[in-house]
Amino acid sequence: xxxxxxxxxxxxxxxxxxxxxxxxxxxxxxxxxxxxxxxxxxxxxxxxxxxxxxxxxxxxxxxxxxxxxxxxxxxxxxxxxxxxxxxxxxxxxxxxxxxxxxxxxxxxxxxxxxxxxxxxxxxxxxxxxxxxxxx
Numbered sequence: 001x002x003x004x005x006x007x008x009x010x011x012x013x014x015x016x017x018x019x020x021x022x023x024x025x026x027x028x029x030x031x032x033x034x035x036x037x038x039x040x041x042x043x044x045x046x047x048x049x050x051x052x053x054x055x056x057x058x059x060x061x062x063x064x065x066x067x068x069x070x071x072x073x074x075x076x077x078x079x080x081x082x083x084x085x086x087x088x089x090x091x092x093x094x095x096x097x098x099x100x101x102x103x104x105x106x107x108x109x110x111x112x113x114x115x116x117x118x119x120x121x122x123x124x125x126x127x128x129x130x131x132x133x134x135x
Contacts (some may be wrong), residue, residue, distance in 0.1 A: 012036070013061055013130045014039060014041040014059045014060045014061070015038055015040050015041065015059060015060070015061050015062070015063060015126060016040075016041055016054060016059035016061070016063070016087070017032070017040060017042070017043045017044070017063050018043070018044040018045075018047075018050040018063060018065055018068070018073060019045070019068070019092070020045050020046055020065060020067075020068040020069055021065075022045075024065070025043050025045070028063060028122070031119040031122050031123060032122075032123070034119070034123070035126075035127075037127065038123060038126055038127075041057045041059050042059070045068070046068045046069050046071060047068050047071025047075055047076035048070050048071050048076070049070075050062070050064060050068070050071075050076050050080060051071075051079050051080055054080045054084040054087060055083040055084060057084075058084050058086065059087050060086075060087060060130050061088050061090060061129050061130050062080065062088070062089045062090065063090050063092050063113075063122075063126070064076070064080070064089050064090065064091055064092060064109070065092050066092070066093040066104060067093060067094065073091065073092075073093075074091075074103060074104060074107060077089060077091070077104065077107040081107075088110040088111075088130055089108060089109045089110055089129075090109065090111045090112070090113055090126065090129050091104035091105075091109040091111070091112045091113070092112075092113050092115060093112070093113075093114060093115060094114070110129045111128070111129050113125055
């Protein structure tokens with residue numbers, strides 16, 4: 001059984017960062033931690049880790065790279081939605097939304113962000129996804 005969320009206990013939005021590139025995870029951590037309303041609860045470097053971390057951490061929002069080794073984010077997304085049903089997932093990809101955005105939303109993503117988005121847009125998307133599922 002999943003543990004209680006570690007995320008909102010201090011009034012901030014807990015974010016799980018899932019990306020196979022260490023430098024990208026570090027950059028995303030900086031973006032998240034610059035916002036006083038957000039904090040990082042964990043990181044994952046592949047789709048399997050994303051599922052297990054989502055189960056254990058029960059984050060508010062998951063930034064999920066769609067192209068990761070071991071198991072892609074797109075493949076892991078339905079299971080993530082099952083193990084952490086309250087978490088809002090933001091699909092994060094270097095591919096254009098027209099290529100994978102629909103697939104990500106069909107698999108359960110609340111929002112799609114293309115890599116290279118402005119840090120303010122990333123933070124705003126996390127807040128929007130948490131507040132209203134991205135709509």
